[in-house]
Every structure is written in C-alpha cells, then in structure tokens.
Amino acid sequence: MEPCLEIRCLSAVLPNERRVLRSVSLAVQPGEVRALVGESGAGKTMIGKAVLGVLPKSVRIVEGEMLIEGEDLGRLDAKARRTLIGARTALIPQDPLTALNPSRRIGPQMTDRLVRILGWSGEKADKRIRQLLDEVQIREPERVLKCYPHELSGGMRQRVLIAAAFAAEPRLIVADEPTTALDVTVQKQILRLIAQLQRDHGTAILFVTHDLGVVAKISQKVSVLYAGKVVEEAQTADLFASPQHPYTRALIAATPRYTDPYASLKPVDETVLAGLADEIAAADRAWRPSHG
C-alpha cells in the first residue's frame, strides 16, 4: 500500500548551519495514527510544519524528500504544492484560541476555508460543517456557529477545530499537541473524539505530543525523537512492551504513573544523555562530508 505520507532522510538547518532535523525518515500509512514523541527541542513540531509547508523562514531544508500519497512535494512548484497540501492535509493545532480569528463568528470561519480552498458552494460547506459539528458532539450547533471564539470553553473550541480539520476530508491530519492545554477529563473526551473521527473517516494522523501516556492511548506506531533525530521507531505496543533505545526506556521511566509511584518519575540518567550526545555527534560527522 502506498503510504499517505512518506518522509525520506529529511534534514533541515538553521542559518548558522546547525541541523535541527537529522535525516528523519518515517511513513504514515492510510488510516493510521503515527505519534511523534519527544521533549522540547526534539523537532517534533518542526516535522509537522515541514509537512504542511509552514516552516519558519529561518529553517532551511537541505536534504530529503516528502511525499503525500506518492506525490513528491519537492518536484512541485510553490503553487501546486500549496494546492496539494491544502486539499489533502489539515491541522489540529495546540492552542485553539490563537488558531481562530477572535473577531469573526465561528460559522463563517469554518465555512470560509471550504469555500476558499476547495471551491465548494456556501450551501455545501454549511451543510458539511453542521454534519461535522454533530460528529464532534456539539449539541447546539446553531448557538456555536454564532459564537465568537472567546465565548466558548477550551474543550468546545478544540471540538470546533477538530470538526474544521475533518470537514474537508483530508487524507492526513497533523495534530500538534492538540490536548496539551486541556484539563485531563476534557483531554480524554477530545482524544476519544479524534480516535472516533479518525476511524470513521479513515484519516491518517501525524500526532505530535510530549506525553507518552497520550502516545500509548492514541497511536498505532510511534517515532521517538531527540535533537531532531529519530532514535527509535516501533509499533506502539512494542515500544511499551520492549523499548529498545536507552533514551526511550529513560523517558518511559520518567513519565509519572500513579499506579506505580516509585517505579516512575525517575530522572533521566546522565549516561543516557551522554550516549545520546555521542550518537548525535556521530550522525553529524557521517552526514557533513557529503555537503561539505
């Protein structure tokens, strides 16, 4: 089966030539949830942004390919690339408040995107949005469509954005820490909704998170990142059953578990971090000559 998203050997640098992505490769099959997990600075959000073509100007891709359903983004001109990304991908962002225009009502914001990017009629877009609001279990769609973003709770705003993301039937959704700002009980509802819609629509998700607990619940496959490098890639069940990389083991042991307070919350060992530093340095030595 052709992967929905394929990233091959992607490297990106900052203006000072420091690498922020280090030969990242991964594939997301259709209808699959792939988690990208790592601590701050690991490059997980950067990968999501690269896929959506919204990297900051300071970050330059120097190597590698990204394919969406077999189409190589690098071979398309800027306009064709934007059209392809717009039609086949969507984003569920971390902070729904900044992702929504504060001065416009929810309804027009949601339909606009479908009309502008996909060329749908207003009527078709409106119908579609109402259907999706129903799927994300918003009980009073009329009221919500007339609201301004600040009039909704965090959980409601995130539901609206999930509905908006699925509305255009994308093949791939990049979910960037979509529940990090939410309370745990709301987080559980939102994760449940994402999983439900993902199954119903057969959408592939690249799920960016720092939380191994969320990884365990939502994903089928996972890539563990450190300093822009994939240090381990596995089926999620295998990762938790038998983590291979020392860093993965350390991360799992550091994650708090109320069921096992003394076996969790273990600080990451210095030798693990030293080993990672060596691994990164070795990877950079091996990489540089071809670009010297």
Next chain:
Amino acid sequence: MAEPLFSVRGLKVALPDMTRKPLIGRTPLAEILKGLDFDLPKGSVTGIVGESGSGKSTLGRALVRLIEPSAGSIGFEGRDISHLSEAELRPLRRDLQMIFQDPMSSLNPRHTIFNIIAAPLRQNGLGDRLKERVAEALQRVGLPQSFAGRYRHELSGGQRQRVGIARALALSPKFVLADEIVSGLDVSTQAQILTLLEKLAAEMGLTVAFISHDLSVIRRLCRQVIVMREGRIVEASATDALFDNPKEGYTRDLLAAIPLPEIDANWLQPPAKVPA
C-alpha cells in the same frame, strides 16, 4: 497525628468577577472558595489537585495571604492570620514562601542569580555572610557555584526552577507553597525537580502545599491529598487511601482520565452510560 501548621476553617474567598464588569460602580464579586475546612500537619506534603477553575491556586494564595479571605479563619501555628494587615504579616512572610509555575516570569531578568537568591535574605536582616548563605542555597538545589553570576536567560528551564526553589528555601521557611512548579517542564526535568523537592522537604522538615493538576505526580510526593472542584473540597484523605479507594465519583473520573504510559485498548472506548 502531628500538630497542624495550618488549620483552616470555613474559608471563603470572593474576588472581583471580571466577566461581569459594570460600566459604573464596583465590579461584583464572585465567590471562588465556598467554605473549606482542612488541616496541614507540620512537616507534611499535601497535594491540592483540581481542574482549571477549581480554586486550587486561589486557595494557595490565601494560605500565604497574598489575598484576604472574605470569611472563615486561617490558623497558622495557632494564630488566625486571615485578616492581618500587611504590616502585621511582614514578620510572618519569611516563614511563608512560594515556588511559582513559571520560573521565567518569576525571576527578574536584570538580576544575577546571586541577587535573586540574596534579595529575601537582605530583606529579612540576613545580609551578613551573604556570599556564604547564597552559596549554601545553590548547593542545596544542586547548582554549581559559577551560576551565581549568571542571568535567568542563560539557564535551562530546570535550572531556573532550581533557582526558584533556592530562593524560596533561602530563609528556611516553615511553609512552602508550590503551585504547578513542574507543569512547564519536560518529563526528564520534571522528575529531577520533584525528587529534589521531595528530598529537601524531608531534610528540612518543610510543610508543603503542592498544587498540581497531575495526580500521578501527587501520589509520589504527597502524604495527603485534597481534591477540589468549583471552589469546594470534593474529597480529602491520606494519599494511599485516596488512590486505592477513592470515595467520590469525581475523584474516580479524574483518575480514569489520566492516560498512563501503558497500552490499554479499552481506554478510548466511549463510556457505557452517557453522562447527563
């Protein structure tokens, strides 16, 4: 049962309700804490858990008297401090210290780490032997002495939070309020900061109110737990009792909502009964 350091009875706090700001006149008050009763035993670490809007941070701020309660009493070492004036509170301040959630915004960017830690010492008449005392404070939190000359932007998140702890503990307080002190940190750093606080609290015999939204962290660190919701205490008990046998439905919901880092295919299944 140890003698309580804090003994709180019928505590109510009302704050201006910014969602109902009138054009003229005073902003109406909203009751944030609706009558709380609890004790904090001396030398114990108590977890205060709740979701946003539950009033857990307001409770913390009332304990250290950053805000004045509208009703009830806050007994601190047997003395009601709930309505003391700022002048009357001053001698108590050194015993009531705080560690904040975001060390970036709670550390002055223009001051060296030395001056940040020295400030409370100077204000409390401990200006002699400053170098020695600051060195001791840095050592206590595992920071090298060379950090004294640095500024906050030169430090990592975990190092900044160590400075926040060093500052709070410099005066050897009786009570420390720790409000979401690890929620902005990566798990590896979080584990370091928590084990540090755990060790220091035991060594110095501190009484700590540890406010957090994360029950997993609370179980490890705290001897007793107060679960809050909408300005009230839902359940308060010894930590093991609360986790092994939660009495209230809300506590059980909170526990069930925590995504543990282990595979559980049923976790995302919709609940059997639809909540009303």
